[in-house]
Amino acid sequence: MRAFACIFVLCFSATNSFNTAGTKARSMLQMSGFGSTKVEKSKAIGSGLSVMRKQEKSFEELKKSNSKIGIVHARAKGTENWHKIGKIASEDDDLEAATQGQKRLILDHALLLHTFLMTNKNALEVGFAESEDGEIKSVSKDSYKNQKVGLQLDPVKMGPYYKKTDQYGLSGRIDKKSSIGRTSQAKGGEVRKSSSKSNSESG
DSSP: HHHHHHHHHHHHHHHHHHHHHHHHHHHHHHHHHTTOOOOHHHHHHHHHHHHHHHHHHHHHHHHHHTTEEEEEEEEEOOOSEEEEEEEEEEEEHHHHHHHHHTHHOOOHHHHHHGGGGGTTTEEEEEEEEEEETTTEEEEHHHHOOOOEEEEEEOOOOOOOOOOOOOOSOOOOGGSSHHHHHGGGGGGGGEEEEOOOHHHTTTT
C-alpha cells in the first residue's frame, strides 16, 4: 500500500512539472510573437493622384451597388461655415467611416478647391451629411475599419480658361497664369453654415 502511494505521488509530481513547463514554454513563445493572435489595425487611405483615381473608381462601384451616398465637407476648426468637397460612399453605409478613412485625401483637395483654407491648413476638420441639405456632422472618432470606401471629389474650377478634361479634378487643369485665375477661387465654392450650435463650437 505504501509503495502504491509513493508511485502515485511520483506520477502526480511528474505530471504537474510537465504542465508547468508546458505553460511556461507557451508563454515564452507568445512573448516572442509565436502563437499570438494578430489584430489587424485600420490603415487610413493616403493622398495623391493615384489614390484619388483609385477612390474615384471605388466610388463608382459602390454607387452601382446602391451603397449610401453622402456629401463631404471641410472647414477651419472654430469657424461656422462648411465648404463642400465632394461625395463619399461606404460598402456598409457608414459615412463617418468613409470620411475618416479618406480624411487626408479630402483635406488635400480642400486646399485646392478652397484656397482661402490655406491660412488654417494645420487646423482643418472634415464633416459629412447624408444629403445635399442634410445636417453636417463633424468626424469625432476613428471609425474606419478597412472597409471599402469611395470618394468623388468636386473638380477644381479656377480662372477664366478652366476647361474640364476628365473626372478626377486634376490640379493640372488649374489656370495659374492670369491674376483672375489666381484669385477667383476664394470667391467660389459651395458654402454652408452649421445647422447646430454644437457643430459650430466643435474642435
